[in-house]
Each structure stands twice: as C-alpha cells, then as structure tokens.
Amino acid sequence: MSLKKAILVIIIILLIDQISKFYIKTQFSLHHRIEVFDWFHILFVENDGMAWGTKLSDFITGISDRTAKLALTIFRIVAVIGIGYWLVNAVKKKGSKILIVAIALIFSGALGNIIDSVFYGIIFTDSYSQVATFLPEIGYDTVFHGRVVDMLHFPIWKGVLPSWIPFFGGDYFTFFEPVFNVADMAISTGIGMLIVFNKKAFHEHEEETIAQATTKENE
Structure with a gap:
C-alpha cells in the first residue's frame, strides 16, 4: 500500500472526526442527549483527560490538573510523531496492507484528539448551559488545554446485575x-486489527522476503 493511499485514509478519518465534533460543539450544549435508538444515543460530553475520563493527576500526587493536562497533550504530540514515523517506515519497507491501514487508523485517531486538546480551548467558548461560539475573541481556555469532544454512546443494555x-x-x-x-x-x-491479524500484519512481508531470497539462491 502506498503512502498516498495511507494519507487519504488519514484525511478521510480526520474530516469525519472533526466535522462531527464541530457540529456537536456548535449545535449542542454540554450533556445534551438525542436518543436515536434505545441502544444508540448522541450525547455531548467533553473529556479533559485520558481514556474513560481519567486524569494523569489521579495517578500522580502533587501535580495539578492543568499541569497534568499539559503533560498529557505534549505526550500525545510526541506519540503521534512516533506513530507517523512508524507509518512512513512501514510503507518504505513494503509492509503488509493490514499493517499500514492499521497504523494509518491509529495515527488519524490520535491526531484527531490532539487537535481538540491543542486548539479547541482557543477556537470555542465553553458549552456549559449554552451552545459554543466558534472563533470567539476569548476561548474557554488556553492553547494545549482544550477538551476532547465525545458524542457516541451505546447503552446496549441497562439493568440490575444478578x-x-x-x-x-x-x-x-x-x-x-x-x-x-x-x-x-x-x-x-x-x-x-493489529491484535486479530497479528501474523498477517507483521510476518507477511518477512515471509515474502525469505521466499525471494530462497528463490535467488536456487537460481
């Protein structure tokens, strides 16, 4: 798979991600919910930390929430640079299509959330009891302190456990x-994809290289 096709995948995911976030941010107030189906809701929340709403300060004592947020954003930026290098390297080494697509998906997702963390604080007002304004004179926070916009909720089952x-x-x-x-x-x-198709993702190219080397030796 070529780098151009991988970049196309990244652009498509980024556009869908950012358009959906922009729509939610400019049409919904915080915690507004639309029930599409019983098992699928559009629910606007903002994530100020890591996965599942946890924060770095929950694990490290003596660090403020703002310092933890800044450290997390910087870590994300460094991580996405590393993922980008991994993607380019995989393409150069003619890695499997599964591997390149998987890395492109991870890269686009990480970059999408980084955009929120870095810029949303300065390009939007807050959404508490109101719909946010785009490009205000003063945003709800400073650069690197934006909150990630989430909206997809799947309450597939609710009830009291046995x-x-x-x-x-x-x-x-x-x-x-x-x-x-x-x-x-x-x-x-x-x-x-990397977990389920591990062998195909990481060993397909190695097997092709070995086969080519064996063929040359036999000639």
Whole structure:
C-alpha cells in the first residue's frame, strides 16, 4: 500500500472526526442527549483527560490538573510523531496492507484528539448551559488545554446485575457506558486489527522476503 493511499485514509478519518465534533460543539450544549435508538444515543460530553475520563493527576500526587493536562497533550504530540514515523517506515519497507491501514487508523485517531486538546480551548467558548461560539475573541481556555469532544454512546443494555456476580452483583449496570468519538473508534479499530491479524500484519512481508531470497539462491 502506498503512502498516498495511507494519507487519504488519514484525511478521510480526520474530516469525519472533526466535522462531527464541530457540529456537536456548535449545535449542542454540554450533556445534551438525542436518543436515536434505545441502544444508540448522541450525547455531548467533553473529556479533559485520558481514556474513560481519567486524569494523569489521579495517578500522580502533587501535580495539578492543568499541569497534568499539559503533560498529557505534549505526550500525545510526541506519540503521534512516533506513530507517523512508524507509518512512513512501514510503507518504505513494503509492509503488509493490514499493517499500514492499521497504523494509518491509529495515527488519524490520535491526531484527531490532539487537535481538540491543542486548539479547541482557543477556537470555542465553553458549552456549559449554552451552545459554543466558534472563533470567539476569548476561548474557554488556553492553547494545549482544550477538551476532547465525545458524542457516541451505546447503552446496549441497562439493568440490575444478578446477585451471584462477584463484587458487582445487585448493582445497576449499563453496557456500554463510555462515550467516545470517531477518533477513538479509529484508534480502537487499528489496534484491534493489529491484535486479530497479528501474523498477517507483521510476518507477511518477512515471509515474502525469505521466499525471494530462497528463490535467488536456487537460481
């Protein structure tokens, strides 16, 4: 798979991700919900930290939320640079199509959430009890302190768990509780492809190289 095709995949995912976030941010107030189906809701929330809404300051004592947020954003930027290098290197080494597509999905998802973290604080007003304004004179926060926009919620099942289940028996439970976005889906899909198709992703090119070398020796 060529680098141009990988970049096309990245651009498509980024456009879908950012257009959906822009729409939600400029049409919904925070925590506004639309029930599309019983099992699928559009629910506007903002993630100020890592996955599932956790924060770096939850694990490191003595660090403020703002410092933790800045550190997390910088880490994301460094990580996406590394993923970009991995993608280019995989294309140069003629890696498998599965590997290149998976890396492109992970890269686009990571970059999509970085855009929120870096820029949304200065290009939007906050969404508390109001619909945000795009490109205000003063945004809701400074650069690198934006919050990630999430909106996809799949409460597939709700109910009280049977009492025989250890630890959680008798508790009210929702599956699937987390709210996420298109960028998160891209990252999860890319990682899932690498796990499920591990052998094809990482060994296909090695097998082709060995086969070519063997053929040359036999000639």
